[in-house]
Amino acid sequence: MNASIPLVFATAAVVAVVIGCGTKPAASSQDLDREAQAAVKASFRDEGIAKTDRLNQDLGQSACSSDKPPPEAVADQIMSEARASVKWPANGMYFGDWREGEKLAQNGRGMTWTDPSTATSANGGNCYNCHQIIKAEISFGTIGPSLYNYGKNRGVTNLAAPTAQGVIEYTWMKIYNGKTSNACSNMPRFGHAGLLDQRQMADLMSLLLDPKSPVNQ
Amino acid sequence: MQTRREILSRSATVVGLLATAGMLPKTVLAAWSQAAFEAKNMADAVKALGGGAPVESKDVTITGPDIAENGAVVPVGCATALPGVKRMLLLVEKNPNALAAVFDVTDAVETNFSTRVKMGQTSNVIAVAMMGDGKVLFAQKEIKVTLGGCGG
Amino acid sequence: MADPMRIRAQVAGDKATVRVLMSHEMETGQRKDSAGKVIPAWFIQDVTAAINGKTVLTAQWGPSVAKNPFLQFTVRGAKAGDKITVSWADNRGDKRTDETTVS
Amino acid sequence: MKTFVIGLATVLSAVGIAQAQGKTAAEGIAEYRKMLEDGNPADLFEVRGEALWKTRRGPKNATLEQCDLGRGPGVVKGAFVELPRYFADTRKVQDLETRLVTCMETLQGFSGAEIAKTEFGRGEQVNVTALATWVAAESRGLRFALPQGHAEERKSYEIGKRVFFYRAGPYDFSCASCHGEEGKRIRLQDLPMLTKNPGDGVGFAAWPAYRVSNGQMWGMQLRLNDCFRQQRLPYPTFGSEVTIALATYMGVNAKGAESIAPAIKR
Numbered sequence: 001m002n003a004s005i006p007l008v009f010a011t012a013a014v015v016a017v018v019i020g021c022g023t024k025p026a027a028s029s030q031d032l033d034r035e036a037q038a039a040v041k042a043s044f045r046d047e048g049i050a051k052t053d054r055l056n057q058d059l060g061q062s063a064c065s066s067d068k069p070p071p072e073a074v075a076d077q078i079m080s081e082a083r084a085s086v087k088w089p090a091n092g093m094y095f096g097d098w099r100e101g102e103k104l105a106q107n108g109r110g111m112t113w114t115d116p117s118t119a120t121s122a123n124g125g126n127c128y129n130c131h132q133i134i135k136a137e138i139s140f141g142t143i144g145p146s147l148y149n150y151g152k153n154r155g156v157t158n159l160a161a162p163t164a165q166g167v168i169e170y171t172w173m174k175i176y177n178g179k180t181s182n183a184c185s186n187m188p189r190f191g192h193a194g195l196l197d198q199r200q201m202a203d204l205m206s207l208l209l210d211p212k213s214p215v216n217q
Numbered sequence: 218m219q220t221r222r223e224i225l226s227r228s229a230t231v232v233g234l235l236a237t238a239g240m241l242p243k244t245v246l247a248a249w250s251q252a253a254f255e256a257k258n259m260a261d262a263v264k265a266l267g268g269g270a271p272v273e274s275k276d277v278t279i280t281g282p283d284i285a286e287n288g289a290v291v292p293v294g295c296a297t298a299l300p301g302v303k304r305m306l307l308l309v310e311k312n313p314n315a316l317a318a319v320f321d322v323t324d325a326v327e328t329n330f331s332t333r334v335k336m337g338q339t340s341n342v343i344a345v346a347m348m349g350d351g352k353v354l355f356a357q358k359e360i361k362v363t364l365g366g367c368g369g
Numbered sequence: 370m371a372d373p374m375r376i377r378a379q380v381a382g383d384k385a386t387v388r389v390l391m392s393h394e395m396e397t398g399q400r401k402d403s404a405g406k407v408i409p410a411w412f413i414q415d416v417t418a419a420i421n422g423k424t425v426l427t428a429q430w431g432p433s434v435a436k437n438p439f440l441q442f443t444v445r446g447a448k449a450g451d452k453i454t455v456s457w458a459d460n461r462g463d464k465r466t467d468e469t470t471v472s
Numbered sequence: 473m474k475t476f477v478i479g480l481a482t483v484l485s486a487v488g489i490a491q492a493q494g495k496t497a498a499e500g501i502a503e504y505r506k507m508l509e510d511g512n513p514a515d516l517f518e519v520r521g522e523a524l525w526k527t528r529r530g531p532k533n534a535t536l537e538q539c540d541l542g543r544g545p546g547v548v549k550g551a552f553v554e555l556p557r558y559f560a561d562t563r564k565v566q567d568l569e570t571r572l573v574t575c576m577e578t579l580q581g582f583s584g585a586e587i588a589k590t591e592f593g594r595g596e597q598v599n600v601t602a603l604a605t606w607v608a609a610e611s612r613g614l615r616f617a618l619p620q621g622h623a624e625e626r627k628s629y630e631i632g633k634r635v636f637f638y639r640a641g642p643y644d645f646s647c648a649s650c651h652g653e654e655g656k657r658i659r660l661q662d663l664p665m666l667t668k669n670p671g672d673g674v675g676f677a678a679w680p681a682y683r684v685s686n687g688q689m690w691g692m693q694l695r696l697n698d699c700f701r702q703q704r705l706p707y708p709t710f711g712s713e714v715t716i717a718l719a720t721y722m723g724v725n726a727k728g729a730e731s732i733a734p735a736i737k738r
Contacts, residue, residue, distance in 0.1 A: 027623075027627060027630070032627065032630045032631060032634065033634065035627065035631055036630075036631045036634035036635060036638070036717075039631050039635065039712075039713040039714050039717060040635060040638060040714060042712070042713060043708050043709060043712035043713050043714040043715070044700075044705065044706040044707060044708050044709070044712070044714075045706060045707050045709055046706055046707070047706055047707035050641075050701075050704065050705065050706045050707065051706060052706045054640060054641040054642065054704070054705055054706055055640050055641075055705065055706065056640070057638075057639065057640050060644070061639040061640055061644055062639075064639050064644075064646075065634075065637050065638050065639045065646065066634075066637050067633075067637060067648070067652075067667070106364070110704075111641075111642045111643065111704045112701045112702065112704055113701055113706065113707055114701065118642075128364075128659060129658045129659060130658065138284075138361075138363065138496075138497045138660075139363040139364050139497070139659045139660045140659060140660075141656070141657050141658040141659055142655070142656050142657050143649075143650065143653075143656050143657075143658065143663075186644075186645075186649050188642070188643040188644055188645075189644065193642045193643070193644075194642075195642060195643075249414045249415060249429055249460075250429055253429075254429075254431040281507075282500060282501075282503045282504035282507055283500040283503065284497060284500030284501055284503075284504060284660075285504055286501050286504050286505065286660060286661070286684075286738045287684050287685045287738050289435060289436070289684055289685055289686070289687065290435040290436070290508065290684035290687075291435070291504075292439075292504070292507040292508055294441075309433055312433050313399060314431060314432075314433065316431055316433075317430070317431055317433040317434055318428060318429070318430050318431065318434055319428060319429040319430075320426065320427075320428045320442075321426065321427040321428065322426070323424070323425050323426065324445070325420065325423070325425035325426075325444060325445055325446065326418075326425045326426050326442055326443060326444055326445065327384070327442070327443040327445065329442070329443060330428075330440070330441065330442050331439075331440070331441040331442075332434060332435075332438065332439055332440050332441070333434070333435040333438065333439050333508075334433050334434055334435055335395075335397070335433045335434070335435050335436075336433075361500070363497075363501075363659070363660055364659060372516060372519075372520060373516075373519060375515045375516055375519060388510065388511055390511055390512075390513055390515055390516055392513075392516045394687075435684075435687075436513075436687035437513035437516060437682075437687055439511040439513070441510075441511070
């Protein structure tokens with residue numbers, strides 16, 4: 001993840017210089033942006049694998065850091081940068097093993113300061129935290145849409161069929177970097193942020209799209 | 218003003234005196250049934266406590282939720298309205314050691330006890346009534362243990 | 370010494386419902402610490418309840434009773450002002466006795 | 473056009489399944505929670521906290537009975553539902569836990585900096601949590617009414633709001649990712665929407681709480697600390713400005729909500 005200039009707070013910094021510190025009229029919104037930035041900088045410390053550089057925001061993070069959506073032009077920029085970021089699987093290996101995918105989907109671990117390593121092998125997919133997936137698992141979150149019958153509902157009956165190619169590419173892109181289709185998507189960018197490797201993403205692809213996966217039964 | 222803790226500790230002293238005067242039950246020091254608590258299943262636990270083969274019975278009730286949000290704390294209860302009960306047991310079938318608790322019943326208490334147990338996974342929980350006449354009756358109920366939280 | 374229990378005993382008709390919370394780790398002996406070492410079992414084994422000094426219930430517990438245990442039972446023929454005493458002893462020999470008045 | 477039709481079908485079937493399955497699971501969980509309400513081990517911490525308040529401790533061998541939690545020295549009842557607030561003596565907005573540490577320092581002679589550095593669940597932090605549990609319990613049933621009269625209190629709210637929406641880290645999460653919409657859940661746990669009053673005894677109005685998953689008593693400082701851990705962000709220091717500001721933001725948003733703290737939580 002490259003740390004570009006935090007957009008929201010960058011403007012605040014300029015304004016702050018003009019007004020100067022120490023004056024006590026009602027704080028402007030920009031003053032408060034600057035103070036919030038300073039509070040964030042001052043309030044955290046490194047712990048385990050979670051270092052303070054994680055507080056640096058890239059364009060998408062800073063533009064999606066308020067209760068209002070970013071301007072359309074910014075959203076477009078985030079999405080086009082996201083699309084450019086997607087790495088397609090080597091040799092067209094989109095699929096793996098849905099059983100492994102299910103295990104990954106169940107696994108909510110990874111990247112916290114209590115996790116031992118940032119290696120992809122230490123990470124789960126966290127999928128059930130937000131999505132319904134196979135019907136037998138009743139403990140699922142609702143932040144994201146249900147993925148039950150994901151492939152079936154999209155008409156995927158044969159992974160090798162040319163008609164399935166569009167859905168396959170879309171799904172890969174969504175897992176790799178969900179900001180491709182929604183600038184402020186809540187979904188982590190599993191490929192782009194290095195959370196899952198190609199093999200793990202292929203296993204999740206099988207879970208969602210393989211006609212033999214319980215997701216599509 | 219006294220704190221609750223002071224009240225409690227003062228009463229603890231009183232109890233200490235009672236104990237010295239021989240007025241307190243000595244059962245606190247009674248032998249703990251190690252073999253029963255090491256048993257892997259209901260039949261072995263009951264056997265270790267001197268009982269015969271358990272028979273399922275509608276006269277025994279086991280209470281608990283259908284789903285537990287967390288296996289670390291699962292509220293369960295065992296009860297029976299039958300007269301002549303000597304002991305009530307609570308078990309979790311799929312725990313490494315099935316037996317969780319043994320209650321020795323007297324006429325002064327209702328045969329109805331509630332506590333909370335740990336469950337490693339979805340399992341049957343079992344209430345067993347060991348009767349004075351040697352009969353051993355039981356009831357069971359499945360409690361689903363779900364994965365909660367963010368899993369991290 | 371162990372922390373005090375919290376005992377509530379409330380009369381309803383000719384009986385009293387007793388609810389007890391005990392402060393105890395109830396360590397199973399099956400868990401490992403971060404270094405991979407087994408954390409030894411440490412749990413309440415014996416529980417006794419008495420009304421006005423007369424034992425009404427004895428119980429044996431194993432390590433699968435939950436941490437900070439809760440126990441509820443009902444004493445027949447209890448009335449306001451009666452003294453309910455609850456004692457426990459754990460597998461390390463630690464003990465605790467607390468008392469409350471039925472209200 | 474075709475994708476639209478497929479998309480709609482997905483949505484419809486998803487809603488159907490969520491209702492059919494979600495209902496029974498949610499009912500089961502509700503039943504479980506109800507069973508746990510009677511006999512909350514938080515009581516054990518409450519008893520300990522009350523004793524600590526009245527016990528002479530620390531280098532100055534003093535009690536905390538003269539501690540000013542915002543309503544004057546020694547006034548405990550009602551203090552919890554007005555925190556965090558601005559304190560003139562420290563010239564800071566403080567939450568319950570940091571204010572307790574201030575009192576432990578000024579009245580009892582403990583080192584506040586040492587306590588702040590101590591891990592949760594260790595040493596004096598255990599006592600801070602127990603004290604917070606008792607102080608909160610003394611306001612049970614009262615409604616949240618955080619003061620916003622002081623400029624610093626208003627600033628704290630505004631900073632808290634900005635922190636609430638601050639997205640960062642490998643997962644791109646902010647507080648709002650999970651707590652910015654109504655009716656969402658993670659696994660089977662309902663997520664309170666914290667940008668407005670989430671309701672009586674929900675969200676801010678439920679902590680400190682006893683966590684059954686690990687048998688620990690958690691104050692708001694640890695609650696927020698673990699939120700940041702799950703957000704995959706670095707470690708917020710005890711009593712740091714973002715934690716106080718977030719508490720102010722949530723507390724002000726919870727205006728009028730009835731406090732049930734200390735609650736029992738998964």
